[in-house]
Amino acid sequence: MTDVLDVLLSHRSIRRFKTDPIPEEDLLRAVSAGQQAATSSNIQGYCAIRVTDPDVRAALVPLTGGQAKVASCPLFMAICGDTRRHRLLAARAGEDYQSNLEGFMLAVIDATLFAQNMVIAFESMGYGTCYIGGLREDLPAVHEVLRTPEGVWPLFGLCVGLPDQEPRRRPRLETDAVLFDDRYPSDGEVLASIDDYDRVMHDWYRSNGIDTPDWSARIRQHFAEKHRTRNAAWYLGAGASFD
Amino acid sequence: MTDVLDVLLSHRSIRRFKTDPIPEEDLLRAVSAGQQAATSSNIQGYCAIRVTDPDVRAALVPLTGGQAKVASCPLFMAICGDTRRHRLLAARAGEDYQSNLEGFMLAVIDATLFAQNMVIAFESMGYGTCYIGGLREDLPAVHEVLRTPEGVWPLFGLCVGLPDQEPRRRPRLETDAVLFDDRYPSDGEVLASIDDYDRVMHDWYRSNGIDTPDWSARIRQHFAEKHRTRNAAWYLGAGASFD
Numbered sequence: 001m002t003d004v005l006d007v008l009l010s011h012r013s014i015r016r017f018k019t020d021p022i023p024e025e026d027l028l029r030a031v032s033a034g035q036q037a038a039t040s041s042n043i044q045g046y047c048a049i050r051v052t053d054p055d056v057r058a059a060l061v062p063l064t065g066g067q068a069k070v071a072s073c074p075l076f077m078a079i080c081g082d083t084r085r086h087r088l089l090a091a092r093a094g095e096d097y098q099s100n101l102e103g104f105m106l107a108v109i110d111a112t113l114f115a116q117n118m119v120i121a122f123e124s125m126g127y128g129t130c131y132i133g134g135l136r137e138d139l140p141a142v143h144e145v146l147r148t149p150e151g152v153w154p155l156f157g158l159c160v161g162l163p164d165q166e167p168r169r170r171p172r173l174e175t176d177a178v179l180f181d182d183r184y185p186s187d188g189e190v191l192a193s194i195d196d197y198d199r200v201m202h203d204w205y206r207s208n209g210i211d212t213p214d215w216s217a218r219i220r221q222h223f224a225e226k227h228r229t230r231n232a233a234w235y236l237g238a239g240a241s242f243d
Numbered sequence: 244m245t246d247v248l249d250v251l252l253s254h255r256s257i258r259r260f261k262t263d264p265i266p267e268e269d270l271l272r273a274v275s276a277g278q279q280a281a282t283s284s285n286i287q288g289y290c291a292i293r294v295t296d297p298d299v300r301a302a303l304v305p306l307t308g309g310q311a312k313v314a315s316c317p318l319f320m321a322i323c324g325d326t327r328r329h330r331l332l333a334a335r336a337g338e339d340y341q342s343n344l345e346g347f348m349l350a351v352i353d354a355t356l357f358a359q360n361m362v363i364a365f366e367s368m369g370y371g372t373c374y375i376g377g378l379r380e381d382l383p384a385v386h387e388v389l390r391t392p393e394g395v396w397p398l399f400g401l402c403v404g405l406p407d408q409e410p411r412r413r414p415r416l417e418t419d420a421v422l423f424d425d426r427y428p429s430d431g432e433v434l435a436s437i438d439d440y441d442r443v444m445h446d447w448y449r450s451n452g453i454d455t456p457d458w459s460a461r462i463r464q465h466f467a468e469k470h471r472t473r474n475a476a477w478y479l480g481a482g483a484s485f486d
Binding site for chain 1: 275276279287293331342348349364376395415425430462466470475
């Protein structure tokens, strides 16, 4: 089963795709693989909306931070947490439907497990993929375009297609910086592991022509301000109670 | 690469394990595979705390809803969203660290991608796995036991070991009940797809000796009340702002 580890270990996101369409049977195979992922209490709290309409694709580009590949990639899906089924069942039976942060987390985790299995399946078939977190950039507008009903929460997009680039794998933190035995390490240990990684990434950025001092600086810059500040309100309005 | 699809499509959670320990190199291979999963802006917002201390394992059983396998499985990890590194970097530089629901979602999604790649890697090596959402059952107590610092959020556990059972795969919704083209289906279409699934699951429950009317009934029962109602407050207290 070395194949599997090869696929997992050689992942890199693909941001430029060939125009070849994806055969329907490959898509269905990937979705089936996605569905077989674990799901909490078998609630299957997810769905994928494949966007085929070129106008909708084009409309999504500015809504996801100007990522042209959202329009141009052969296959684009909006991955959603989906509690709609559960709500409709309760409503049909005249019963209560209750949710809170736990219900939101179930849907987010379920949808992510579903999506990642699809990614692995697609990559095993030779496709490249890219998650589009930018789908959360402007949820009210995304909702307008995708017309998702209450209880269906767009979480991220997924671009799929044959790779038209061969980017180098980006190094990760050392394994001992993310796997701990019994206790979380001290602040000093955490920072030391980051200093090691900074050296690795410094070289990697340079050799890839990326003008940035190091990983730490990028992280500090990223978290210096809040992002997507309207999302809690939007998810709430779309039926995602957090209480 | 059929192997990969085979592994993905034959997943079933394993709840009874042989006692054989897991060689360190298999664990490290799985963690490396986990780390190579996509991560939003390369933030790598996750960690895994492997619990080796038998007393801690025993303490976690009642805290996860009485699941004995949490103590008995060869390998148990608490999978956490991890923003600790980012916070320490900001603090060391005397800069602001800001977060909100988006920051929480980044960590939850990143950690889930990491975990699912580990699951696929373990399964490809012949191991069975079971996610333990019950780790969110009593977060204050789990925190006491695992001593996670601020910004490290236990999300779920993961049991791993050689399977000591051969459960049947549980059927999922039809693919066309989770994959849509361009528009989310009508309420009637959603309910019709569930009725189909209820018939499938009715037979499956019967042939597996599970005394339950159907999937719909289980779902309605599950969502008739809120679960884990203290979690939003706990995550907030552990530094997970939602505003």
